[in-house]
Amino acid sequence: MKTITVSSGKGGVGKSSITAIIALYLAKKQNKQIVYADCDVDAPNAHILLNLKEKDFYEREEIFASEKATLIAEKCIHCRKCVSADICNFNAISWNKEKNIPEFNKYLCEGCGSCSLICPAKAIVLKKIKNATLRIAKTSYGFPLITAQLEIGESGSGKIVTEVRKRAEKLAEKNKADLILIDGAPGIGCPVIASIQGTDYVIAVTEPTPAALHDLSRLITLAKYFQAKTGIIINKYDLNLKMTEKIETYAKEQNTPLLAKIP
Secondary structure: OEEEEEEEOOOOOOHHHHHHHHHHHHHHHOOOOEEEEEOOOOOOOHHHHOOOOHHHEEEEEEEOOEEEEEEOHHHOOOOOHHHOOOOOOOOOEEEEOOOOEEEEOOOOOOOOOHHHHHOOOOOEEEEEEOOEEEEEEEOOOOOEEEEEEEOOOOOOHHHHHHHHHHHHHHHHHHHOOOEEEEEEEEOOOHHHHHHHOOOOEEEEEEOOOHHHHHHHHHHHHHHHHOOOEEEEEEEOHHHOHHHHHHHHHHHHHOOOOEEEEEO
């Protein structure tokens, strides 16, 4: 069973639309058994492209992949050590003068645990929090879609991508699928790394703009680090033919095949 990841250095170049087209081509024209994994967990939209409704999702699972600082109020001795300037690098802790206890901003807390280590009364603990919701649907095209959406303000997107891929692999084994097709996140951060690592082939989607070429080069470098075979698709190539030529030159210099040019 093979895994193909479609990714892009720059957002907005048409990565998700192209992934959906590839999925339909493989399933309908090539009669391949595929599992579609939407790993763009910060902003998943494969379900929109595949015209799925809420009723189409037959399985949902809450994912708890990160931790946040929580106060056990009855243990607090009001020493204020947790609000010292050198403790929280994220400025997530403030002191409630009325209650005389620390308060934690859930959007700023990264769960590093510094405050729990400094607390002499052991009144601060790290608790697992809900990062995302994973969902599985059966599409009208004969293949399943696995997707997850990160909660607003939450971190750990790379961990969520890993969970999506694990579920995709289990479902692929169960269905005896030929291929897992991953719609990866744009950029080169944690969710992209989690999408690319261990994949058989990376399709890098770009467009003919200077920013897209710059970000494409970073993605190609990342893919090479993980020793993944890579090909390039230039979307909207006719918007700027000179930039398209530069991307073609770059592809040759990197010994990376140009898979397609889409108008």
